[in-house]
Amino acid sequence: MAQHSGSRQEQILKLLLSRAAGMSIDELATELDISRNAVKQHLVGLEKDQLVREAALNSTGGRPSRNYTLTEQGRNRLPKQYPWFCNLLLSELKTELGETALRQMLWRMGVSLARSLAPQFSGKDPAQKQSALLELMQSLGYHAEMEADQAQPTIKAVNCVYHDLAQQHPELCEFDRALIATLLDKPIEQTACMALQDCACKFKICNSGT
Structure with missing residues (x-):
């Protein structure tokens, strides 16, 4: 029984x-x-x-x-135990490649994903791209929104989808920065990070010449 x-x-x-x-x-x-x-x-x-x-x-x-x-x-x-394996994998990669190469790899991964999603952003103006990005981030679990009171457009995400991993491997943020920058075709400056004990992750959308 x-x-x-x-x-x-x-x-x-x-x-x-x-x-x-x-x-x-x-x-x-x-x-x-x-x-x-x-x-x-x-x-x-x-x-x-x-x-x-x-x-x-x-x-x-x-x-x-x-x-x-x-x-x-x-x-x-049913329960899965992915985090411990991801942590083990990232630790091994960092040991084998070094921190700089790991960051570069994660950036390339973000760019690669963004390029696969590019058709969803094609033909949109900057405001429409930002709206489409927020929808994408919501679907991925980031709980993202635009901070309207900022001098420059800033994306605020109150849920880091790999928070525990990012605390141990802050290099993971390279993936987010690459994904956002590539989809918006704009430079991105991360001004806050939950893995560093901030209340949210914030990504300021800069002008191309900034």
Whole structure:
């Protein structure tokens, strides 16, 4: 029987993770020690969130039953431990390449991503590019906005999407600066950084001749 820890839906996701072929409603009900109707209700919610899907019919000699399996989104919903590996990777790169080369590499990565997104900014005037950039940053989780009270346009982001990593590897900010500068086709000056204990990350948009 499954332990009664976490939500029922979390328990279902964990059970399905261990069964590549999926599980039927009856099998889930047995493992969770709850009714079939309760399992159905949880599966409806999980399907609505696109975390599980119906799989092949499960024929065991009796009445065929439908199996349920995890979607990719469902697999990604379960805990992952990326930060420690990213920290290990960045530490190794810094040791192998040196700080300057690591910064240059992260800058190139930001430029490369910006170039792949360039069609979304093509033909836009500076104000439209800034608006498109804010939408992009919001979609990436930065919670960004323009600071209207600044002498020069300044982007303020109150959520650093890799805050813990940036505290240990401030070189990561090169990626953000390169991405913003390339998409706006303007020089960028970072005037505040959450990794340095500021309340937000701020990027001042400079004039090309500045």
